Amino acid sequence: MNTTSFITNLIIMAPPLLLALTVHEFAHGYVAHRLGDPTARLAGRLTLNPLKHLDPLGTLAFFLIKFGWAKPVPVNPAYFRDPRRDMLWVALAGPAVNLTLAILSAVAAKTLWLLAANLPYSPLAEAIIIPLNACLIASVWINLVLCIFNFLPIPPLDGSKILMGLLSPDQARSYASLERYGFVIIMFLAFSGLLSRLIVPIISFANRLLLA
Numbered sequence: 001m002n003t004t005s006f007i008t009n010l011i012i013m014a015p016p017l018l019l020a021l022t023v024h025e026f027a028h029g030y031v032a033h034r035l036g037d038p039t040a041r042l043a044g045r046l047t048l049n050p051l052k053h054l055d056p057l058g059t060l061a062f063f064l065i066k067f068g069w070a071k072p073v074p075v076n077p078a079y080f081r082d083p084r085r086d087m088l089w090v091a092l093a094g095p096a097v098n099l100t101l102a103i104l105s106a107v108a109a110k111t112l113w114l115l116a117a118n119l120p121y122s123p124l125a126e127a128i129i130i131p132l133n134a135c136l137i138a139s140v141w142i143n144l145v146l147c148i149f150n151f152l153p154i155p156p157l158d159g160s161k162i163l164m165g166l167l168s169p170d171q172a173r174s175y176a177s178l179e180r181y182g183f184v185i186i187m188f189l190a191f192s193g194l195l196s197r198l199i200v201p202i203i204s205f206a207n208r209l210l211l212a
Contacts, residue, residue: 016139021070027093029073037079088165102143106210109136155179
């Protein structure tokens with residue numbers, strides 16, 4: 001990829017990526033807050049300011065290996081009435097909001113296509129519609145990546161916390177002990193290509209379904 005293509009790609013991907021990462025972490029914090037945990041709010045993370053949520057390495061990884069992450073919102077299950085059940089809902093909130101954003105972006109892209117097809121040609125309209133359409137299409141893909149990637153049952157990804165909420169307490173504690181190796185496992189899967197082979201077909205299918 002040459003410099004011009006890289007910059008163009010960066011400009012198109014940056015807005016939907018920032019939005020996707022921000023709402024993902026905000027959703028975790030908001031649900032935790034509604035369930036009685038003030039930790040995210042007290043840490044200044046119950047906000048839609050992307051600078052509060054970005055992880056430099058995770059953001060860079062998204063451009064290099066097509067998978068990334070933000071700084072996890074702090075959650076203290078001790079505040080919950082039912083820690084295992086409530087933590088499941090907190091974990092589910094992030095991927096769920098990304099799936100919602102993917103659907104909304106697909107609807108917006110289709111609406112924009114329909115609008116553009118019925119408008120008389122205008123250089124100004126083209127200059128606005130084409131980049132906006134590219135951002136919406138990128139938003140569908142990015143949000144599907146975050147949704148499906150985070151559903152993987154590898155600690156500390158959201159899928160592992162959802163799974164722990166369904167396991168018995170003893171099984172959940174044993175499974176949680178894998179978290180110390182989680183980052184290494186994810187990096188191995190990513191750089192070996194196994195992660196792509198595992199989830200890209202699912203992402204591609206969902207992407208085609210939404211944008212068909």
